[in-house]
Amino acid sequence: MASNPRPLIGLLAGVTAGLVASAAMAAFQHQAGKLIPKGDQSDGDPATVKAADAVVEATTGEKVSEPYREASGQAVHYIVGGVLGGIYGVITEYRPEAASGFGGAYGVVTSALLDEGAVPALGLGNGPAETPAAIHAYGAASHLVFGWVLEGVRRIIAGAR
Numbered sequence: 070m071a072s073n074p075r076p077l078i079g080l081l082a083g084v085t086a087g088l089v090a091s092a093a094m095a096a097f098q099h100q101a102g103k104l105i106p107k108g109d110q111s112d113g114d115p116a117t118v119k120a121a122d123a124v125v126e127a128t129t130g131e132k133v134s135e136p137y138r139e140a141s142g143q144a145v146h147y148i149v150g151g152v153l154g155g156i157y158g159v160i161t162e163y164r165p166e167a168a169s170g171f172g173g174a175y176g177v178v179t180s181a182l183l184d185e186g187a188v189p190a191l192g193l194g195n196g197p198a199e200t201p202a203a204i205h206a207y208g209a210a211s212h213l214v215f216g217w218v219l220e221g222v223r224r225i226i227a228g229a230r
Contacts, residue, residue, distance in 0.1 A: 071165050071230045078227050079162035080155050086222035087154015091147050093218040098211050109201040116193040117149075118142035123191075153179055154219055158227065165230035168220050176216020177209060184208040 102110075114122070121141035122132045133141045157175055160167045167175060189196040197205070
């Protein structure tokens with residue numbers, strides 16, 4: 070356990086770092102997505118848009134209208150990134166070893182929990198067995214980038230623990 074944990078500093082640094090890491094992840098996905106074979110790419114909405122649809126439909130009974138679909142998916146992406154960053158920031162204040170692999174371990178865990186677990190469990194995407202290997206690699210690499218940038222920015226703001 071770290072001496073003198075600062076949970077509020079960790080939370081604020083983590084949320085900020087999570088937002089920056091989400092932008093880095095989106096930029097990585099934009100470029101890396103070009104390398105995925107056409108047959109492995111999904112032709113439906115991304116999980117983030119489906120999540121936005123689920124929230125809007127639960128509150129209004131309607132899906133997100135077409136002009137706002139992409140923006141709603143981005144909002145979900147950044148909200149999740151900020152929340153995951155905040156959790157990470159607080160955890161690292163108490164357990165510095167959570168920053169293992171310069172945040173890479175946390176990135177891989179988020180990939181497993183979200184892409185391989187929550188997304189299929191919530192019906193937002195295919196299960197692991199129905200997902201092509203290239204998509205698994207793309208997701209894991211994207212979350213690894215998220216973890217590295219998350220730790221780098223968190224460390225700039227809150228310092229190494």
